Amino acid sequence: MDPSDQKHFTVVDYVVFALLLAASAGIGLYYALSGGRQRTTQEFLMADRSMQCLPISLSLIASFQSAVAIIGVPAEIYTHGTQYWFIGCAYFLGLLIPAHVFIPVLYRLQLSSAYQYLELRFSKAVRICGTLTYIFQMVIYMGVCVYTPAFALNAATGFQLWGTVLATGLVCALYTTLGGLKAVIWTDVFQTVVMFAGQLAVIIVGVRRTGGVSEVWRKVKEGNHISGLDLNPDPTERHTFWTLGIGGVFLMLSLYGVNQAQVQRYLSARTEKEAVRSCYMAFPSLQLALALSCVMGLVMFARYCGEDFSEKLGSSSRDAMVIYFVMDMLQGLPGLPGLFVACLFSAALSTISSAFNSLATVTMEDLIKPYFPSMSEGRATKVSKALAMSYGLLCLAMAYLTHLMGDSVLQVALKIFGMIGGPLLGLFCLGMFFPWANSIGAIAGLVAGLAVAFWVGIGSIITRISGTKLLPPSCHINTTAGIQTALSNVTSRPTGLQRFYSLSYMWYSAFNCSTVILIGLIISFLTGPMKEEEATPGTIYPLLGKLLCFLPEHLKKKLCCVTPLRQSITDQQRLHSHKENNGGASLQHTPSQEQTEGFLSEVDSRVVECETSV
Template sequence: MESANSYFLPVDFVIFGGILFVSASIGVYFAYKDRKVQTTENYYFGRRNVSPIIVAMSLSVSYISALTVIGNPVEVYLYGTVYAWTVVANLIGFIAASIYYIPLYHRLRIKSVYEYLGRRFHSRIRSFASTMAMLELTFYLGITVYLPSLALSAVTPLELNWTIALTSILCTFYTSIGGMKAVIWTDVLQGVIMIAGMLAIFIQAIIMYGGFGPIIDAADRGDRNNLFKLDIDPRVRSTVWTIGGALGLSSCYLSCCSQVTTQRYMSCNSVRSSRITISSGVNSLSALALEDFVIPCFPAMSTTRKMVFSKVMTVIFGGVVMGIAYSVSLLSSNIIQINMITGAVAAPILSVFTMGMFMPWINSWGALSGMISGIVCGSWVALASINQATYPATTESLPVSTNNCTVTSSLHNVTTTLSTESSEDTTALEPMSTISEEYGSVLQYTLYSMSPFLYGTFAFFVSIIVGHIVSLFTGFNKVSEADPDLFVPVIDCKILRFGIPEKSSEEIAENSKENVFINSCCTGDDCGQDSPDSPHNEKKETVF
């Protein structure tokens, strides 16, 4: 058992308990405050009038999760500062969401982001994509619950199993009773705490080592100052291209077609407010279950039953996420690499949105076949590479020897120098793959040795290629019959509209008036949904 000196001090327990209490109280407050507004519109979207600044802070916390705070320092320590290019990758997603996706979602006033796929292609594609997204999100949330629970178990007497349960139950509690407003405001609270903690560590490190100079020198000595690693070999794990470029595709999924983020976009009352934004996961899972599976089967369900179902499903999904977190705790692989496997599912979903919005000739068969092919091929490569990758640069980390390192203990004010008889003594790390001396088969040396940051890119392009091939053999859609509301040109010019008709100025003005009326007058569960006479509600196998 670890020394008690590594545990929280009494004041730490008081602060930690206070944070838990305030988080739970936020859920109770909004449950009481909105007790007379029992609608799914309020529960999932905060009546679409949440401040864009608050939503922006909540979205930031979605990106600065436990995976970022705990996982990224490990990634930088093992593979260097080249991982900083994730900033560029995230920027790609923000720009794409702001220019293309947010205006489309507000124009259609959808509740589930996968509702778009039902309008553009077919309801079955909507259901399949939503199912895959729920599986991906559940696994991702399991990782994000596991990491803070692991850290908590290291600084308290609680075992890991108990900290996982505590984290899961607390998040599920305030989410289930308070809805999206509780989620957003607890995100704000936790975001402030995380940022303050990271700043405190940063400042303390500067003080301890006497400025940036010694820290940069230490990074140079350990070969970690590799920010401009431009190797073009796709088997090299971390480079400018695999992180700054390929990882940008995963960022596009999170920013553009994940229910977690789009639900926040739709919590704002306008496109402009949402563009400012660029524990919610459980709330989003509940929203997907309701909007994509229950309401299509029971369209006449009452508001009361919708709310009961929403809260029950929130609790159920909270339990499922807790189970996933327990499962993740049993794995020995690198957490970042495990998270990249989810990209094999997320990227094909992004590809369907890409084909729907920018490629009007793709039909329903092409979209479905492409998505399935991308998920199968991407998952196959991602799972096989864990134990089959044989190219050394795919898995080898930077030197991790601690010989002759000076360590200062702030608890006992003691300075010691670590040294051993052998210069080969290094920190024991669990290998992420089996590397054979002969490199093994061609697949092991090539495809299975692909950088884990490329799993999503590989799956994305498989989906696009298969989507075009199947659409070719089953008959491309007639572009001239496309619904302009469901299409977004890459650049708004005649050539890149591919012959899709433009809406007249009268139609645009009429739609604007309708949206203003809905925003100002509609507060119930039917808010944002099309009227029975809306062309979007027509039963069509393929819109384009």
């Protein structure tokens, strides 16, 4: 039977799918009726800062491993080979740096919104600019996340596309509004298990029906689909080790270092150690999720040898091949099609609910509370819930725009994070690592970064240049065609401005982050660099002090490389009064004497190490 004719679920499939939606809504209802019943913004937005590392780590995975990855990564591997798998190398630094740099700074300040940091470090204007940029980024990304599983369900069952989009958005908004961050995190835990189960089911059945592991390996190897280490330094190459390994680190930092959806999870942990541990625990699970998606793409290739049947599902996108493959493999196996669609919806719901909650948080903490300081706690909680529901409805409108884009959903999603997340990462790096940066430089850098990002991004869309065209995939190598294609690629290599537009989308985060830092520092020095005593205690990470520990003490002090670290701990009381005097967010608590002395001893030991090495 042609899988494109399989346009219905069995009763078992409907039951499996319905159980997913019911369980997600049930978790939200449970947390709406238990504990503090989400009556305070602290509980609704921050889970009372009482979460343990295991649920936080699984929630971090679920937020990243969206339906975009489950659909987009197998389609990428099926079309272009396993080169994309090298992005796993970026996961190590992409999680290690947030664990030891961003989490300590943000957690010790006891913030609710990551963008409160920008006001403490720079000014209220920088905080508002950062918040608005983040809102813009997540609203667009939510559209992609809602549309992807809705398209899959439409292709697999014949459900009305926009009816499915509406159902997805409303169910997600419901449990996010009812249960707050606790419901979001625990539904993420449940949905992560469903995601892995759905992918494993498809892979196991696909391998069996293709002839076993040895047959799958033979076909992908004959089809030249196992990519080697490509060390080509050309930044216009779509995927190389450098674009994925280095560009991927910046992409991961924009996601796990400064993205409010992830930062909010760190800040909800009971202790700083729990927050750091959750970051470490996410690493193996993220590698497993990447491996499952890539193996699924290889099994697809072994099954179809690169043929494109997506038009049978009414789509010209290679993403539709994943749905075709699932329908082909799982037809006649009651419950498994429903499990995979539930897997897609689990991924989508976890990502979207994280976005709803984080958007409600930054809107309340950064745009409403500073202007209505006398708002009662009960009223603030109701407004937060209304905001979460409103963003849920807004994302439905964004979903309509997603299907108008021509790129694969994976490329669209990563472009969004590169074009908007990159400048935001640059803004935080400018504040944390460069003591001389001032608020004028920060705003100028962010504006310049966004301008360059959209110039390159929109230019690449208009010219439709996405790097070197690869050979059409096939189970049999055609050497003559390969030589002809390679020669045509050399002769048609873009030049001038077109070459600038052909920059690999994996470099967007790094390029835009660097633009913000460079312009921010130039403008800061032109307008008068910030002095050491003007910096709010606790907002600067002494990166330069660690890198330049071989310099004499007076030079390091002149370069603002030493004092901020000690100042950030010993003067927490001064920070508390500083924030109150400047209208910033107040601390929930200040470090105890034990914490202060413990951290100071760590600082002193590092200073001794540096002096000894000299």
